[in-house]
Amino acid sequence: MSAASYYMTITLFIPCFVDMMYPKVGISMVHILERLGHKINYPEELVCCGQPAFNSGYWDESRTVATKVLDRLKDAEAVVIASGSCGAMLKVFYPDLFAQTPQAQNAKNLASKCYEFSDFLANRLGVTDLGARFPAKVTFHDGCHGLRELGNKKPARALLAKVRELELIEMKDAETCCGFGGTFAAKFPMISTAMGEVKCASAFATGAEYIVSNDSSCLMQVQGLLDRQKNPVKTIHLAEILAQS
Amino acid sequence: MKSFVREFITQSRHVTQELRHRQLIQTALGKYEVKRDEKKAAFQNWPAARQAAAETKWEAINHLDQHLTDFARRLEARGTVVHWASTAETARDIILGIVRDSKARSIIKSKAMTAEEIHLNDALEHAGFEVVESDLGEYIVQLRKEAPYHIVFPAMHLTRGEISELFARELGSAPTESPEELTMIARRALRQKYITADVGITGANFAIAETGMISITENEGNARLTAALPKVMITLLGIEKILPRLEDLALFLPMLATAGAGQALTCYNSLYGGPRQPGESDGPEQYHVVLLDNRRTQLLADPEQRDALHCIRCGACLNVCPIYRNIGGHTYATTYSGPIGSVITPHLRGLQDWKHLSYASSLCGACTETCPVKIDLHHHLLQNRRNSARQKPSRTEKLTFKLAAVVMNRPRLYAIVKKMARLFQPLHKLVKGSRLDPAYAWTQTRDLPTVPDQSFKDWWRTRA
Numbered sequence: 176m177s178a179a180s181y182y183m184t185i186t187l188f189i190p191c192f193v194d195m196m197y198p199k200v201g202i203s204m205v206h207i208l209e210r211l212g213h214k215i216n217y218p219e220e221l222v223c224c225g226q227p228a229f230n231s232g233y234w235d236e237s238r239t240v241a242t243k244v245l246d247r248l249k250d251a252e253a254v255v256i257a258s259g260s261c262g263a264m265l266k267v268f269y270p271d272l273f274a275q276t277p278q279a280q281n282a283k284n285l286a287s288k289c290y291e292f293s294d295f296l297a298n299r300l301g302v303t304d305l306g307a308r309f310p311a312k313v314t315f316h317d318g319c320h321g322l323r324e325l326g327n328k329k330p331a332r333a334l335l336a337k338v339r340e341l342e343l344i345e346m347k348d349a350e351t352c353c354g355f356g357g358t359f360a361a362k363f364p365m366i367s368t369a370m371g372e373v374k375c376a377s378a379f380a381t382g383a384e385y386i387v388s389n390d391s392s393c394l395m396q397v398q399g400l401l402d403r404q405k406n407p408v409k410t411i412h413l414a415e416i417l418a419q420s
Numbered sequence: 421m422k423s424f425v426r427e428f429i430t431q432s433r434h435v436t437q438e439l440r441h442r443q444l445i446q447t448a449l450g451k452y453e454v455k456r457d458e459k460k461a462a463f464q465n466w467p468a469a470r471q472a473a474a475e476t477k478w479e480a481i482n483h484l485d486q487h488l489t490d491f492a493r494r495l496e497a498r499g500t501v502v503h504w505a506s507t508a509e510t511a512r513d514i515i516l517g518i519v520r521d522s523k524a525r526s527i528i529k530s531k532a533m534t535a536e537e538i539h540l541n542d543a544l545e546h547a548g549f550e551v552v553e554s555d556l557g558e559y560i561v562q563l564r565k566e567a568p569y570h571i572v573f574p575a576m577h578l579t580r581g582e583i584s585e586l587f588a589r590e591l592g593s594a595p596t597e598s599p600e601e602l603t604m605i606a607r608r609a610l611r612q613k614y615i616t617a618d619v620g621i622t623g624a625n626f627a628i629a630e631t632g633m634i635s636i637t638e639n640e641g642n643a644r645l646t647a648a649l650p651k652v653m654i655t656l657l658g659i660e661k662i663l664p665r666l667e668d669l670a671l672f673l674p675m676l677a678t679a680g681a682g683q684a685l686t687c688y689n690s691l692y693g694g695p696r697q698p699g700e701s702d703g704p705e706q707y708h709v710v711l712l713d714n715r716r717t718q719l720l721a722d723p724e725q726r727d728a729l730h731c732i733r734c735g736a737c738l739n740v741c742p743i744y745r746n747i748g749g750h751t752y753a754t755t756y757s758g759p760i761g762s763v764i765t766p767h768l769r770g771l772q773d774w775k776h777l778s779y780a781s782s783l784c785g786a787c788t789e790t791c792p793v794k795i796d797l798h799h800h801l802l803q804n805r806r807n808s809a810r811q812k813p814s815r816t817e818k819l820t821f822k823l824a825a826v827v828m829n830r831p832r833l834y835a836i837v838k839k840m841a842r843l844f845q846p847l848h849k850l851v852k853g854s855r856l857d858p859a860y861a862w863t864q865t866r867d868l869p870t871v872p873d874q875s876f877k878d879w880w881r882t883r884a
C-alpha cells in the first residue's frame with residue numbers, strides 16, 4: 176500500500192441516506208482513509224446537501240440547508256463526499272445556487288476542495304492500490320452525476336483494476352442512467368422503473384455477480400429492482416470493495 | 421381544461437410497459453449509436469468541432485437581428501419574397517394567402533418541423549387544399565394521421581410489417597417486408613403528386629446570412645423535387661436557423677449528418693437562393709421564405725437559456741435520452757420531443773402547462789454530453805423547474821421542503837425522525853407495495869433497503 180506524501184485532515188460528508196441506510200459505505204471510507212494515515216473529521220450535524228429541494232426548483236429552501244453546509248465546511252482542508260450525486264451538488268451546483276448572493280465566493284471556495292471518494296483517492300491522493308481483495312466478477316455502473324457533472328470516469332476503474340482477484344466486466348451502456356434521479360423516481364415511477372429495468376438487463380447480461388457503483392442512490396434503485404425481480408445479483412459500493420482485505 | 425401533465429403520465433405508464441416498443445427503440449437507437457461513433461471518429465477532433473460549432477451559433481444568435489436582415493436583403497435581391505411571421509397564426513395566414521393567390525389545388529411538402537409546430541397541414545387541409553408529405557417517414561405518419569415520432573426519424577416506431585399493412589390498406593399495395601419494395605410503393609404514389617402539385621413547401625436546415633441562401637439536407641431527394649417541380653416554392657423556417665457564413669456549412673453539414681443519423685454526409689445537400697432567374701431553365705417561378713418567430717425572441721431574451729436557439733434539430737439528444745427511449749416520442753405530445761423539447765416547449769407554449777417535461781428527467785446529462793452545439797440542456801431543465809416553482813410554487817412541495825430543511829438543520833429532530841423510520845419499518849411490511857403504502861411510488865415496482873440498526877453516526881459515536 177502506498178501512502179500519500181503528507182497527512183491531511185479530511186472532512187467526510189455523509190448524506191442522510193448513506194448515514195441511515197448504507198452506513199457500511201461511510202465506515203469503509205473512514206477505514207480506507209485512516210489506513211492511509213489521514214485524520215478524519217466528521218461534522219455530525221451535516222446530513223443533507225439540499226439537493227432534493229434544489230432539483231425540485233425550490234432554491235430558497237435548498238439554500239436554507241446548503242448555507243449550513245457552506246458555513247460548517249468553510250475551513251475544511253479537503254471534503255470527501257460519500258456520493259457522486261451529493262458531490263456534484265457541492266462542487267457544481269452550489270456555485271449556481273449561491274450566485275449573486277453574499278455566499279457566492281464561499282461556494283466557489285468550497286467547490287474547489289470537494290471530492291467524490293474515488294476521485295479523491297485516485298487524483299488527489301494519487302493512490303489506486305489499496306491492497307484490497309475481492310474474488311468476484313463485477314460490473315461497474317457510472318452514476319450520472321459523478322460521471323458527467325464531475326467528469327469521473329477513470330478513478331473507479333483505476334481503483335478496481337488493482338483489486339486482487341476481481342474481474343471487471345464492462346456492461347453495454349455502463350454510462351446510461353439507472354433511472355433514480357432523486358425525486359424523479361417518486362414523481363415518475365413508471366419511467367424511472369423502465370430505465371432501471373434496462374440498466375439491470377445490461378448488467379445482468381455481463382454475468383457479473385455484483386454491480387458496483389460509487390453512488391449508493393443508484394444502487395438503491397438497482398437493488399430495489401433486483402430484489403423485486405428475485406434476481407440474485409447483488410449491488411455493492413466501491414468503497415466497500417476497496418475496504419476488503 | 422386539458423391537463424397535459426395527466427395525459428403525459430397516462431401515456432408514459434402505458435408506453436413504458438410495452439416491452440415490444442422498448443425493444444424496437446433500443447435496437448434502432450443502438451444501431452444509430454454504433455454508426456454515429458464510427459463517423460465521429462472520422463472527425464480529426466470532435467470536441468473541437470463541437471466547440472467551433474457552438475461558437476459559430478453563439479455568434480449567429482447573439483447578432484441575430486443583423487444576420488436576419490442581411491439574409492432577407494440578399495434573398496430579396498434575387499426576387500424572393502421574404503415574410504416575417506411573429507406568430508404561428510400569422511405564418512399560417514401568410515402561407516394560405518400565397519397558396520390561394522397561386523390558385524393551387526394540391527401541395528407537396530418536404531420535411532419541416534416548423535410546419536408541424538404551426539399545424540400547417542391542418543390549416544391547409546381545412547381550407548380545402550390537398551397536402552402530401554414527400555419524405556418517406558413523414559408520408560407514413562401522415563397516412564396514419566399521426567404526428568412524427570422523432571424530429572429526424574418520424575416513423576421510427578413502426579416495423580416493416582406495420583408499414584406494409586398501412587400501405588396495403590391506404591394504397592392498395594401487395595404486402596411486403598422488403599424495405600426497397602416499400603420505398604418503391606411510396607415512390608410510385610408520390611411521383612404522381614410531384615407532377616400535379618402547384619405549390620411546394622419545404623423547411624430549412626440552415627439559413628446563410630452571408631449569401632441569402634437556404635440550405636436543405638436530405639437523404640431521399642424528395643426536397644429537391646418539392647423545390648424544383650411546382651411553380652411556387654415556399655420555405656418555412658424558424659429565425660434561429662441562421663448561420664453567418666457559407667463556409668460554416670463545411671462544419672455544420674457533416675456535423676448534422678454525424679450527430680443526426682450517423683452519416684458522414686447526408687445524401688443530398690442543396691442551396692436555394694431565389695426563384696428561377698432570367699436565363700435559367702428550371703426552378704420555381706415564385707419563391708417565398710417565411711421566417712417564423714413564434715416566441716423564439718422570448719427565448720432570445722433569456723440570457724440563461726438563449727443557447728437553446730443554437731439547436732440544429734439533429735435529434736441526437738433524443739437518441740441518447742433514456743427518458744425518450746423509454747416513453748417514446750408521442751408521449752411528449754409536443755412538436756419537439758426529447759430533451760430539447762422539454763427545454764424549449766415551456767418557452768414556446770407556456771411554462772405552467774409544460775413544466776412537467778422538465779421534471780420528467782433524471783438529469784443524467786447524456787443530452788448535454790452529446791449535443792453537437794453544446795447546449796446546456798439538462799441544466800436548462802433545472803432552470804425551468806426553478807422558474808416554474810418561483811412563478812407558481814406547489815404549496816405541498818414548498819411546505820415539504822421547508823419542513824425537511826427544519827429537520828435537516830436540527831440534529832436532534834433528525835435523530836428522532838431516524839428512530840421513527842426504524843420503528844415503523846416492521847409495520848411497513850404490512851402495507852408494502854399496496855396503495856396504502858406511503859412509499860407506494862417506490863414500492864409498487866421496487867423493494868426498499870432494510871434500515872440497519874446502527875447508522876453511520878451511531879457507529880462514529882462508538883469510536884469517540
Ligand code: SF4
Nearest residue numbers: 731732734735737791
Ligand atoms: S439540442 Fe443539440 S442534440 Fe438536441 S436536437 Fe438540438 S442540436 Fe441536436
